[in-house]
Structures are given as structure tokens and as C-alpha cells.
Amino acid sequence: MPLIVDIHTHVYxxxxxxxxxxxxxxxxxxxxxxxxxxxRLIILSSDDDPSIPIDQRGRPVDSSxxxxxxxxxxxxxxxxxxxxxxxxxxxxxxxxxxxxxxxAQLINDDIEATCAQVNRAADPKGTLALHEKETLFAFGALxxxxxxxxxxVNEIKRLKSLPHLRGVIMGTSGLGNGLDDSRLDPIWAALExxxxxxxxxxxxxxxxxxxxxxxxxxxxxxxxxxxxxxxLETTIAVTRMLLAGVFDRFPRLKVLLxxxxxxxxxxxGRIESCIHHERKFVANGGDVVGPQRxxxxxxxxxIYLDAVVYGTAGLNAAMTASGTDRLLFGTDHPFxxxxxxxxxxxxxxxxxxxxxxxxxxxxEDASVAAVLGGNAARILDLH
Amino acid sequence: MPLIVDIHTHVYxxxxxxxxxxxxxxxxxxxxxxxxxxxRLIILSSDDDPSIPIDQRGRPVDSSxxxxxxxxxxxxxxxxxxxxxxxxxxxxxxxxxxxxxxxAQLINDDIEATCAQVNRAADPKGTLALHEKETLFAFGALxxxxxxxxxxVNEIKRLKSLPHLRGVIMGTSGLGNGLDDSRLDPIWAALExxxxxxxxxxxxxxxxxxxxxxxxxxxxxxxxxxxxxxxLETTIAVTRMLLAGVFDRFPRLKVLLxxxxxxxxxxxGRIESCIHHERKFVANGGDVVGPQRxxxxxxxxxIYLDAVVYGTAGLNAAMTASGTDRLLFGTDHPFxxxxxxxxxxxxxxxxxxxxxxxxxxxxEDASVAAVLGGNAARILDLH
Numbered sequence: 001m002p003l004i005v006d007i008h009t010h011v012y013x014x015x016x017x018x019x020x021x022x023x024x025x026x027x028x029x030x031x032x033x034x035x036x037x038x039x040r041l042i043i044l045s046s047d048d049d050p051s052i053p054i055d056q057r058g059r060p061v062d063s064s065x066x067x068x069x070x071x072x073x074x075x076x077x078x079x080x081x082x083x084x085x086x087x088x089x090x091x092x093x094x095x096x097x098x099x100x101x102x103x104a105q106l107i108n109d110d111i112e113a114t115c116a117q118v119n120r121a122a123d124p125k126g127t128l129a130l131h132e133k134e135t136l137f138a139f140g141a142l143x144x145x146x147x148x149x150x151x152x153v154n155e156i157k158r159l160k161s162l163p164h165l166r167g168v169i170m171g172t173s174g175l176g177n178g179l180d181d182s183r184l185d186p187i188w189a190a191l192e193x194x195x196x197x198x199x200x201x202x203x204x205x206x207x208x209x210x211x212x213x214x215x216x217x218x219x220x221x222x223x224x225x226x227x228x229x230x231x232l233e234t235t236i237a238v239t240r241m242l243l244a245g246v247f248d249r250f251p252r253l254k255v256l257l258x259x260x261x262x263x264x265x266x267x268x269g270r271i272e273s274c275i276h277h278e279r280k281f282v283a284n285g286g287d288v289v290g291p292q293r294x295x296x297x298x299x300x301x302x303i304y305l306d307a308v309v310y311g312t313a314g315l316n317a318a319m320t321a322s323g324t325d326r327l328l329f330g331t332d333h334p335f336x337x338x339x340x341x342x343x344x345x346x347x348x349x350x351x352x353x354x355x356x357x358x359x360x361x362x363x364e365d366a367s368v369a370a371v372l373g374g375n376a377a378r379i380l381d382l383h
Numbered sequence: 384m385p386l387i388v389d390i391h392t393h394v395y396x397x398x399x400x401x402x403x404x405x406x407x408x409x410x411x412x413x414x415x416x417x418x419x420x421x422x423r424l425i426i427l428s429s430d431d432d433p434s435i436p437i438d439q440r441g442r443p444v445d446s447s448x449x450x451x452x453x454x455x456x457x458x459x460x461x462x463x464x465x466x467x468x469x470x471x472x473x474x475x476x477x478x479x480x481x482x483x484x485x486x487a488q489l490i491n492d493d494i495e496a497t498c499a500q501v502n503r504a505a506d507p508k509g510t511l512a513l514h515e516k517e518t519l520f521a522f523g524a525l526x527x528x529x530x531x532x533x534x535x536v537n538e539i540k541r542l543k544s545l546p547h548l549r550g551v552i553m554g555t556s557g558l559g560n561g562l563d564d565s566r567l568d569p570i571w572a573a574l575e576x577x578x579x580x581x582x583x584x585x586x587x588x589x590x591x592x593x594x595x596x597x598x599x600x601x602x603x604x605x606x607x608x609x610x611x612x613x614x615l616e617t618t619i620a621v622t623r624m625l626l627a628g629v630f631d632r633f634p635r636l637k638v639l640l641x642x643x644x645x646x647x648x649x650x651x652g653r654i655e656s657c658i659h660h661e662r663k664f665v666a667n668g669g670d671v672v673g674p675q676r677x678x679x680x681x682x683x684x685x686i687y688l689d690a691v692v693y694g695t696a697g698l699n700a701a702m703t704a705s706g707t708d709r710l711l712f713g714t715d716h717p718f719x720x721x722x723x724x725x726x727x728x729x730x731x732x733x734x735x736x737x738x739x740x741x742x743x744x745x746x747e748d749a750s751v752a753a754v755l756g757g758n759a760a761r762i763l764d765l766h
């Protein structure tokens with residue numbers, strides 16, 4: 001049985017839930033009148049629809065989101081030894097500037113404490129190997145709405161001192177203007193200097209107009225925003241970083257892209273071709289300095305990809321683009337639970353990804369063990 | 384030397400150019416004051432910017448767009464034996480309803496006449512095999528803005544009687560409301576009944592807000608709309624067809640997706656997973672009937688993919704999703720010419736795709752010949 005590490009698994013710590021309960025605009029949590037019903041989390045603008053009864057709006061958030069024991073049970077059921085937990089979207093993006101630093105420290109400390117407690121219980125003497133116990137590590141959340149970037153920089157450095165933190169999770173809005181915003185440079189510099197992995201994760205999706213308007217978007221529930229909007233948001237964000245030369249200025253920046261890169265591995269060649277054919281970037285005569293490093297170079301040097309792509313087709317593109325040594329198993333827990341209520345069984349959303357990884361390689365290929373856990377342990381120094 | 388067929392190659396017949404010259408809103412053609420300069424084609428709303436001098440707006444359209452001899456020279460230079468030409472975007476989508484039928488017939492007849500003339504000159508006695516001559520076939524354009532769908536149905540049937548027409552090219556707007564519009568059913572029925580391939584091609588891209596607003600979109604020239612907006616538009620369009628059950632109702636419909644499916648091969652697993660986890664679609668309790676056939680089944684049964692993806696990563700996903708027997712070489716000519724003016728050389732946009740196809744397979748694998756031309760000849764009955 002190889003080591004299995006889940007690097008894409010989310011939490012809403014209890015304090016975060018309480019904060020969301022106090023809000024009336026997205027993101028917010030609503031407790032249905034029937035106290036047997038799980039709280040509802042409303043995070044997408046398409047869910048915040050007054051025509052939907054409030055008790056049915058958004059999605060149920062059960063204890064799997066805020067009770068770490070439920071995650072440990074989930075891990076056990078799926079053979080996962082180690083989870084690198086991260087605050088789920090929308091993180092702290094929406095906070096008033098004056099509150100951002102306080103909540104970031106509080107939530108990151110809370111997550112660190114949870115990891116420390118779980119890991120101590122699993123290995124009181126500190127003698128067991130990673131595949132012999134159940135452990136947690138974490139990506140921290142950043143106070144991106146803070147009044148000045150140095151507050152973010154300080155939190156990045158502070159996270160480095162917390163024993164179970166292994167980087168940060170970040171959405172695509174940055175300081176409010178996307179990830180090609182030059183005001184982010186001190187933050188990229190801090191992440192590069194501390195060699196903290198940045199887990200880039202979608203939340204905002206695409207405008208409803210992309211799907212034909214709000215009615216067309218909602219016609220199929222969450223399928224269009226989640227299946228297509230999320231991956232494209234990630235792709236757009238990292239492509240804007242590329243085009244703005246972020247990876248030229250910070251060549252040792254380490255970025256883990258959610259959902260196997262959104263669609264970056266598939267579109268990398270087209271992006272590269274469009275850059276080479278863009279008149280704005282032509283050396284003599286272009287009015288803008290284009291990116292200096294190729295997309296393929298960045299994919300093999302700066303980018304890590306989770307293996308949350310639900311099929312061998314996507315996985316083959318991811319492996320070709322970044323290499324099997326940069327591909328990391330994940331579950332997206334607690335999102336995508338079975339809808340039939342058979343929570344006692346394995347989750348199809350997880351087994352689909354296990355199967356894709358096994359199918360993508362020849363039997364006994366060492367790459368399977370690397371993708372399932374070996375890569376994560378090496379890249380994140382888990383022990 | 385294997386047979387090489389280009390199934391993704393566009394034309395603006397002279398009559399179409401004249402029509403565009405008569406317009407002042409997108410799409411339109413403008414002739415710069417300097418008559419040595421090529422006409423400018425303005426088709427993207429982001430290009431139709433009054434702050435850009437009119438002589439520099441949009442992109443130059445040289446004779447490669449409207450003079451078939453230039454395309455024949457391009458074919459010869461790149462070893463292409465046969466091109467299946469199609470009207471470039473935005474096709475006839477923008478026409479007044481009363482004019483749609485007339486222009487569709489005129490343009491399709493014009494394209495048929497060009498193919499007939501070229502093919503007769505290449506093989507006067509009709510004795511040569513496809514790889515021994517230079518020939519043209521075509522996808523026709525449809526009068527989708529016509530007052531009633533039966534005008535479109537009639538044109539589909541009429542195209543079947545033109546000797547060099549092999550299907551139709553279509554954008555993503557359908558009758559104005561996307562391709563999940565049930566009013567398209569008679570058109571799908573006609574395409575299925577005549578077994579006409581439908582080449583689905585992007586044009587409208589994504590709203591600028593998807594890229595962070597108009598300023599952010601334009602910051603990098605056309606890179607974001609072309610590299611990301613176009614492929615996503617295709618993916619959204621075909622996913623809406625899937626979700627609306629078009630492939631359930633028309634199981635023999637044949638659809639060729641531009642740019643290796645946009646991102647469909649990469650995202651197919653995520654789409655499938657999101658469908659299975661969508662409460663709207665749950666058998667007992669869902670309020671909408673979900674698609675009955677799996678995305679993977681449709682990819683291997685109804686979908687064909689061009690090999691215009693500029694890298695092995697995308698190609699590997701496309702092959703895994705649809706199979707090498709459904710993958711077809713293309714160039715996207717005359718778009719993406721070399722910017723250095725070395726038109727006498729091979730185009731990097733073409734050689735990149737040749738290289739990707741060769742790199743994706745073991746040496747001497749018969750799949751290379753299949754993708755380069757064998758598949759197209761079989762699927763489109765070219766001879």
C-alpha cells in the first residue's frame with residue numbers, strides 16, 4: 001500500500017462558519033428553520049437568488065466542512081494517510097480591510113492547532129513514518145484585502161514559522177484586480193523567498209453571459225459554472241500571470257494549480273502560439289514586452305498540478321505538460337459528496353480520480369505511487 | 384509521403400468581402416487610405432475601438448483570404464494535398480433575416496464552383512488518387528438568421544446535392560440563443576438524416592469581464608480572447624448541447640469540434656462528474672431530465688476533433704478522449720501567418736501542429752498517416 005496524500009481538501013473552521021453566519025450578502029451561511037437540516041452556504045451569485053426559498057438556497061454544509069473528525073473518517077475510508085487541508089473558497093477575499101489581518105491570523109492559528117493536535121494523537125512518540133499514521137498539514141489563508149501588501153507579506157513569513165503550514169491558498173482576484181497586478185510583486189517575492197507553495201484555486205467562475213445569460217447558466221444547476229467556469233477562471237488567472245511576466249520576474253515561484261491546471265495543460269500550446277503571433281509582443285515594433293519564458297518551461301519549472309481531473313484524457317495532458325513528478329493526488333473533499341446519501345461508501349468523485357491515475361500508467365509503474373503521495377511528500381517536505 | 388488533408392482552413396470569397404465592405408458595424412472591412420496596405424477586417428468587439436485609428440483597427444486581410452491561388456500555394460508549401468475549405472467566422476450570423484437565404488446560396492454555390500474548377504484543373508481526366516493531386520472540398524455556410532428553420536433545413540439538403548460540399552460550418556449562437564435551443568431540432572434532424580458533418584467553430588469568445596474587464600483583455604492584444612476565449616466558447620457550446628440532450632435525441636449527429644474540442648477532451652471527466660453530482664438531475668427528486676449518454680460515449684461516437692492544438696499535451700488528451708481515428712489534421716489558414724513577413728517559409732503555426740502529431744506517436748505508427756489525412760478521407764468520403 002503506497003503512501004497516499006490528499007493535497008486538495010478543504011475546511012471551514014468553526015470560527016469561519018460563525019463569521020459567515022453573521023453575514024447577509026454572499027458569502028453567507030443560513031440555518032434552515034428545520035434544525036434537522038444542515039446549514040446552507042451561499043457562495044455563488046447565481047445561488048443568491050431571491051426566487052429560491054432561503055432554506056433551499058446554495059448548498060448544504062454539513063459537519064464534514066467544520067468537524068475535522070469527519071474528514072479523518074473520510075480519509076480512513078479512502079485509504080488516505082495525510083491531508084494537506086486548506087480553507088475553502090471564498091477564503092478571506094470579502095473581508096473589510098481592517099478585519100483581514102485579524103481573521104487570517106486567527107484562522108491560520110486555528111488550522112495549525114488542529115493539525116498539531118491530530119498529528120500528536122496519531123504519533124505521540126514521533127516515531128512513525130508518514131504511511132503508518134493519519135496526519136494533517138495545511139495551506140494558510142492570506143489577508144489579501146488588508147490595507148497594505150506588507151500585512152500579507154508578514155503573514156506569509158509568519159506562516160513559515162508554523163510547523164504544519166506548507167504554503168498558502170489563494171483565489172484569482174489577488175488585490176482585487178487579478179494576478180497580473182504589479183502591486184502583487186512584494187507578495188510574489190515573499191512567496192518565492194520563503195519557497196512557500198501557492199495553491200491557486202478558483203471561486204469567481206465566469207460571468208453568466210459566457211454561458212448564454214443567467215437563465216441559461218442556471219438551467220443545468222451548477223454544471224456550467226463548476227465544470228467549465230471554475231477551470232477557465234484558473235486558466236485565465238495563471239495565463240495573466242504568464243503574460244505579465246510574473247514568472248520572468250520570480251523564476252522560483254511555486255504554484256500548485258487546482259483541477260490539474262483548469263485547462264492550462266490542454267491550452268498551453270495554443271497560448272504559446274498566440275503569444276508568438278501577437279503583434280503587440282513582436283520584438284521590433286511591438287508596444288508591450290511579452291513574456292520571456294515559454295509556457296512549457298513554466299509548466300515544467302514553476303507549476304504543480306493536482307490530479308483532480310476525473311479522467312485519463314485530462315491526466316495525460318497534465319503529465320505531458322508538467323511531468324509525472326509534479327502531479328499530486330487530491331479529492332476536493334468535502335465537495336462532490338455522493339447524492340444518494342450513501343456516505344458510508346467510497347465517494348465516486350474520489351474513486352474516479354483513483355481509477356484515472358491507475359489507468360494512466362502501466363501496472364507497477366512507480367509513477368502511480370509518486371502521484372498518489374510520493375510527490376507531495378517530497379515537494380512539501382511532509383514527514 | 385502520406386496523404387495530407389487540411390480540414391480546418393478558411394476563406395472569405397470575394398463576394399463576402401464586398402458585402403463586408405458595405406458595412407459600418409462589426410463585422411466590417413475597411414480599406415486603409417494607403418492603397419498598398421491590406422484591407423482591415425474588424426470582427427471582434429474588442430477590435431472595434433474608436434481610440435484605435437481606423438487604418439490600424441482589426442487585422443489585415445490580404446489575398447490569402449479571398450484568392451484561392453494563394454491558398455493553393457500555401458498548400459503546396461506545406462505538403463497539403465487536399466483542403467476542406469470553410470467560410471471564416473462570423474459566417475452569415477449577422478445578416479438581416481430577409482437576406483440570409485440569398486447569401487447562403489450565393490456563397491455556397493461560389494465555393495462549390497471554386498472547388499470544381501480547381502479539382503478539374505488538377506485532374507482533368509479524373510484518374511488520379513487523392514495524394515497525387517491538389518484538390519478542394521468544402522463545408523457550407525447556413526442561413527441561420529433566416530425567418531424560419533425550414534430555410535436552413537432546405538439549404539442543408541441542397542448542399543448535399545453539391546458535389547464538393549461535405550457538411551456545414553456553424554458558430555455557437557445557433558438561432559441566437561445557443562446550441563441548446565430546442566428550435567434547432569429540425570436542423571439537427573436534417574444534419575443527422577443527411578449525415579452531414581457539422582464543423583462547430585468559435586467566434587464570439589467570452590465577455591471581457593471574464594478576463595478582468597476590457598482594459599485587462601486588451602492589455603495583451605488578442606492573446607486572451609483567442610487563446611482562451613475561443614476554446615472555451617466551443618466547450619460551452621458543445622456542453623450545452625450535451626446537457627440539453629441533443630445527442631440523446633440525435634444519436635447519429637456528427638460534430639467536428641474546432642481546436643481539438645476547445646477544452647472538451649480535458650474537461651470531459653469534470654463535466655461528467657458535475658452532471659453526476661447535480662441535484663437537478665438526480666433521478667428521483669431532480670426537476671430536470673439530465674443527459675442520458677455519458678460525455679465519453681458522445682466523444683467516441685458523435686465527436687470528431689481537429690488536431691489544431693499546437694502541442695502533444697493537448698493532442699494526448701484529444702486522442703484519449705475520442706480516439707486517433709477521429710482526429711483530423713488542420714491548419715487554421717489563413718489565420719496565424721508568420722509575423723516576420725517571411726511568407727516564403729513554412730508557417731510556424733502549421734509546423735507546430737505537424738511536429739505535435741509526429742511527437743505524439745511512435746515512429747512508423749500508422750496513426751500519424753491516419754491523423755494527417757487518412758481519417759479525413761474516410762470520414763468525409765474524399766476522392
